[in-house]
Amino acid sequence: MPPSIVPAVELSNSPAGVGLSDAAVRHMVMAAAAMAAKALTDTEQPPEGRLRTLMDAHGRILAARAPGRPLTFTVFRELLSGDLSRLLPETVPAEEMEGVRLITPDGAFEEDFFDLEIEQRVVLRALAKTTRDGRPTSTQILEAEMDQDRVFSALRKRMDQDAYVHGRSSLIRTPAGSDKELRRLNLPSSVAEFYRPVAFDSVWDRWWFACPVCRWPMRVTLHAGRGGARTGSVRCFHRPHAAWGADFTFKIPDLGRPPALVPLSVPVRPAGEQAVLFPDLGGKMPEPVPVEGHKALTRGVWRWTTVPGLVEIALYDALAARGLSPVLWPELDAYDLHVEVGRGREAAEFRIDVKDYTSAILLAKKVQADGGDKGGAEWLVVPDYRASSLELLTSVSREFGMKAATAGGIGALICRKAGVAWQ
Structure with a gap:
């Protein structure tokens, strides 16, 4: 979508029913389709259970499409393997769902759904504050409180800036670890409760593997080969981390032994201003870690605190290493980073x-719904691996007196203003 036509989302005459916005319809369809796609690809689940889930999801899709726009169960099942925008009513623009597929070519469930669904929900919650006198667009969708909101509230409770920085940094630097390691973090119990047993999707027998980029448990998947032979793969749930090298394969080991990982590719280090923040994995292979006695953050906290926090801390560390004095999460997280450089007229x-x-489209809509940045930030910064979204975000940010940049780009700009080298 060209940046000049990013729409401000408003309630419309959606076919899903009175009062639902197009954004709410897309979320309903996305969530139901994901439920069905997960069941369709879960060969470990009994057939009758999978069928019940598919029928439930089909009913939800029909409710979103509304009477007069039928969709047979057979067609619904076929569409699950293609572009999900085809499940939407004809009157609802596809926008962020254009080209989204929940089932990969090899028949696996696409984990990127988690990110997109939460992003849709965040936008809906922001829109709810500006529509219908502040009443939610869809109560069922919007009332559920997300983990990261609860975590941030718990961290702010003491109204202590140092304690907040320590707590949030801990969630970023240590998203998983042994019970002993986690106790050493000395986090409030209301925050520590978001460390849970390692999820089944990340376990092989009795072991799990930490992503070399974010240190959170990676996904373990088995694959059937020729002649019934099986192999396994271990891959970070965050696609950019997998592209950076957190993507491995392994042969099925003898009973009782952990698998030995083999990297699928060697990432190419970027050149220019992006090279500074690119993680150095050091060629070390993730070691098998026992499930017993270890915990990891819930997925929501990892995705919305740890993952973006890695960029925040990397930028902070890089600027501090160059003699500057950045501040993390000032005023209990009014925004993420504050930096002052120069003096007098050069300040x-x-x-x-x-x-x-x-989804860059959903981020643009979030900026629009919030009317810019509530905490007073003037720069909207995205990770270097989201550079393709910059044109759209620059256009939207300009509406609210903000600017947009990549992390490497803003680091280079700050250093130029300070008269120090970024690269």
Whole structure:
């Protein structure tokens, strides 16, 4: 979508029913389709259970499409393997769902759904504050409180800036670990409760593997080969991390032994201003870690605190290493990073908010719904791997007196203003 026509989302005469916006319809369809796609690809689940889930999801899709726009169960099942925008009513623009597929070519469930669904929900919640006198667009969708909101509230409870920075940094630097390691973090119990047993999807027998980029448990998948032979793969749930090298394969080991990982590819280090923040994995292979006695953050907290936080901390560390004095999460997270450089007429101030959205369209709508940045940030910064979203975000940010940049780009700009080298 060209940046000049990013729409401000408003309630419309959606076919899903009175009062539902197009955004709410897309979320309903996306969530139901994902439920069905997960069941369709879950060969470990009994057939009758999979069928019940598919029928439930079909009913939800029909409710979103409304009477007069029928969709047979057979066609619904076929469409699950293609472009999900075809499940939407004809009157609802596809926007962020254009080209989205929940089932990969090899028949596996596409984990990127998690990011997109949460991003849709965040936009809906923001829109709910500006529509229908503040009443939610869809009560069922919007009332559920997300984990990261609860975590941030718990961290702010003491109204202590140092304690907030320590707690949030801990969630970013240590998203998983042994019970002993986690106790050493000395987090409030209301925050520590978001560390849970390692999820089944990340376990092989009795072991799990930490992503070399984010340190959170990676997904373990088995694959059937020729002649019934099986192999396994271990891959970070965050696609950019997998592209950076957190993507491995392994042969099925002897009973009782952990698998030995083999990297699928060697990432190419970027050149220019992006090279500074590119993670150095050091060629080390993830070691098998026992499930017993270890915990990991819930997926929501990892995705919306740890993942973007890695960029925030990397930028902070890089600027500090160059002799500058950045401040993390000032005023209990009014925004993410504050930097002042120069003196007198040459002085410059940077108030930065880092966002990592899978969908640039949804991030643009979030900026529109919020009317810019509530905390006073003047720079909207995205990770270097989201550079393709910059044109759209620059156009939208300009409406609210903000600017957009990549993390490497803003780091280079700050250093130029300070008269120091970025690269």
